[in-house]
Amino acid sequence: MTSTVSSPPPTAAGPGTARPDRYKWTALSNTTLGVFMALLNTSIVIISLPAIFRGIHVNPLQASNIGLLLWLLQGYLVVTAVLVVTLGRIGDLFGRVRMYNAGFAVFTVASIALALSPVTGSKGALVLIGLRVIQGIGGALLMANSMAIITDAFPVHERGMALGINIVAGISGSFLGLLVGGVLSAVDWRLVFLVSVPFGIFGTVWAYLKLHDTGIRVPAKLDWWGNATFALGLVLVMIGLTYGLIPHGGHSMGWTGPWVLAELIGGAVLLALFVWIETRVDDPMFNLSLFRLRAFAGAGLANLLSNMGRGGLQFMLILWLQGIWLPLHGYSFQSTPLWSGIYLVPLSIGYLASGPLAGRLSDRYGQKWFSSLGMFGAAATFVVLLFLPVNFSYPAFAVIVLLNGISVGLFSAPNTTTMMNAVPAAQRGAASGMRATFMNSGFVLSIGIFFSLMIVGLASTLPAAMAHGLAAQGIPAAVAHKVASLPPVGTLFAAFLGYNPMRTLLGPHVLAHIGAARAATVTGKSFFPSLISGPFHHGLVIAFLASAGLCAAAGVSSLWAGNQHEAQGQRLARSAGDSDSNRDSAAEPGTAAPTSAIKAGV
Numbered sequence: 001m002t003s004t005v006s007s008p009p010p011t012a013a014g015p016g017t018a019r020p021d022r023y024k025w026t027a028l029s030n031t032t033l034g035v036f037m038a039l040l041n042t043s044i045v046i047i048s049l050p051a052i053f054r055g056i057h058v059n060p061l062q063a064s065n066i067g068l069l070l071w072l073l074q075g076y077l078v079v080t081a082v083l084v085v086t087l088g089r090i091g092d093l094f095g096r097v098r099m100y101n102a103g104f105a106v107f108t109v110a111s112i113a114l115a116l117s118p119v120t121g122s123k124g125a126l127v128l129i130g131l132r133v134i135q136g137i138g139g140a141l142l143m144a145n146s147m148a149i150i151t152d153a154f155p156v157h158e159r160g161m162a163l164g165i166n167i168v169a170g171i172s173g174s175f176l177g178l179l180v181g182g183v184l185s186a187v188d189w190r191l192v193f194l195v196s197v198p199f200g201i202f203g204t205v206w207a208y209l210k211l212h213d214t215g216i217r218v219p220a221k222l223d224w225w226g227n228a229t230f231a232l233g234l235v236l237v238m239i240g241l242t243y244g245l246i247p248h249g250g251h252s253m254g255w256t257g258p259w260v261l262a263e264l265i266g267g268a269v270l271l272a273l274f275v276w277i278e279t280r281v282d283d284p285m286f287n288l289s290l291f292r293l294r295a296f297a298g299a300g301l302a303n304l305l306s307n308m309g310r311g312g313l314q315f316m317l318i319l320w321l322q323g324i325w326l327p328l329h330g331y332s333f334q335s336t337p338l339w340s341g342i343y344l345v346p347l348s349i350g351y352l353a354s355g356p357l358a359g360r361l362s363d364r365y366g367q368k369w370f371s372s373l374g375m376f377g378a379a380a381t382f383v384v385l386l387f388l389p390v391n392f393s394y395p396a397f398a399v400i401v402l403l404n405g406i407s408v409g410l411f412s413a414p415n416t417t418t419m420m421n422a423v424p425a426a427q428r429g430a431a432s433g434m435r436a437t438f439m440n441s442g443f444v445l446s447i448g449i450f451f452s453l454m455i456v457g458l459a460s461t462l463p464a465a466m467a468h469g470l471a472a473q474g475i476p477a478a479v480a481h482k483v484a485s486l487p488p489v490g491t492l493f494a495a496f497l498g499y500n501p502m503r504t505l506l507g508p509h510v511l512a513h514i515g516a517a518r519a520a521t522v523t524g525k526s527f528f529p530s531l532i533s534g535p536f537h538h539g540l541v542i543a544f545l546a547s548a549g550l551c552a553a554a555g556v557s558s559l560w561a562g563n564q565h566e567a568q569g570q571r572l573a574r575s576a577g578d579s580d581s582n583r584d585s586a587a588e589p590g591t592a593a594p595t596s597a598i599k600a601g602v
Helices: 020-055 063-093 096-116 121-153 154-183 198-208 224-243 258-278 289-291 293-326 332-343 345-365 368-385 392-420 425-472 475-483 489-496 502-514 516-522 527-561 564-572 579-587 595-599
Strands: none
Touching: 020 063, 020 121, 020 154, 020 198, 020 293, 020 332, 020 489, 063 096, 063 121, 063 224, 063 489, 096 121, 096 198, 121 154, 121 368, 121 425, 154 293, 154 332, 154 345, 154 392, 198 332, 224 258, 224 425, 258 579, 289 368, 289 425, 293 368, 293 392, 293 425, 293 489, 293 527, 332 345, 332 392, 345 368, 345 392, 345 475, 368 392, 368 527, 392 425, 392 527, 425 475, 425 489, 425 527, 475 502, 502 516
8 A cells, every 4th residue: 555645844934834843833833722722621611510501591400400411511521532533543544634624613613603502491501512512523623633743743852842732731721721611600601612712713724824734644444334333332331421420210320220231331342343343444443453552552541540530630629619618618609610710720830830841851851750750649649638628728738739730740741742652653643532532531431430439428428417417407307308318419519510509409488497597507608518528528538549549550551651762762673664654763763663563562
């Protein structure tokens, strides 16, 4: 099969052209903007959900609306997790810049539609969910191809620095989304989506005018069966993880429900079928032999585990701040989304401080020690968080989350450099997509895992604490028992959204029965947080121990992956392969394993 290499940028400046050195910075700047906007939108809705549901006149705590809440929260993450590998592989075949440009355009159009949606009620929520899915397709196109474009544009000795800048900007977008969402939703929920529009328009025009493919493209057939089984299998697993959080059949969660089990088992079967297909087609969607490369497999596993742990941290900290700490310190429930974003700023500062530096230093000293140290440091911060009381002193909390941000920053760029340097040039789009799949799947899995762990913790201690606390305020025993017996997922979502559910759960007649003074106490700022603080801390201990374990495992996996140039660089010169792969390897030692090297498991 003949390979085609797209023309590199011109070597001298001329009308409408740029020097190679200038082009690589153009590619980095534009892709950094794209990834920042894509990842900003993974978290900006999390903090804005109360304002969005109030804006479209839907009660998110009503039992029939919990599914709408979950899908508005999860839809964007699910579609990006499902599509990034497919869209990255399509970029390999038909042009990474072409797919990336299309992503900017789709993302921008969907953002405009979200901001202007006129529909309210449950139908309005469904419209927003559908538009978030379309926005997610644009985000997936951006994330799937950005890393490959950067890897094509930069020489190997500068990739860690370039990828570090891109990754730090992207993941800082997911952190800053909490702050931006809190600020904008306090003004108008439509601004949460509108904020992306001017950047999207600018980025779309800029990308179409300035970016062009500089990487290797190998003509091949599109693997329809592989794409279909992978997408459908992952979608079923994600749906099962989402609906497993909803109570079913008298249980506090739905993991034993027939539909959830069918979705999880069916998804696993389809993913196993995908693996079987990929080992038998001539042009697979994703070359599974890449997982025989220790650097790629180890770094990919570390990426998945770290994002599961980090996603759990983000959600648990929001719950902690919005549901307990902020109300106990006098903040109204309506203002807690904004202030939780503000109080989590040290997390972003730590990440922004260490991420670019780790990328640059890993170019010189190798990746594994930075990525491993980062994950072991993150695990340590989770352990330290266990010793904080529920009503903590903020300076201590700020220092711990700052150190956590620094630790995650040390990990991210070296980890991505290891993955992207390990694969052949013709597979970079698919590899970039797989990296994004690990990242986004880790976030979706973290929601299912950590909400489940928290619900388990609450279910064992919350009913007794709630019944005792309500009875102490004169609530009739029958009513107190009924409220305490409700599934804890409602209480969890109330804390997550910054709601005080007591007024809704008890109703006006019960509140009138206990008198104005006690009613004011029960519906005030401190009663509900104080009531759930003990059970919540029990669940928090379980969740943070799980996060610590996941991050420690990611650190071990990073050590196993090693430094990419150590694992492969000495062997590439002796490996035979197709001419394009050899040429790429010779130009940039240690960046692309020839086909024969992959098959040998180098």
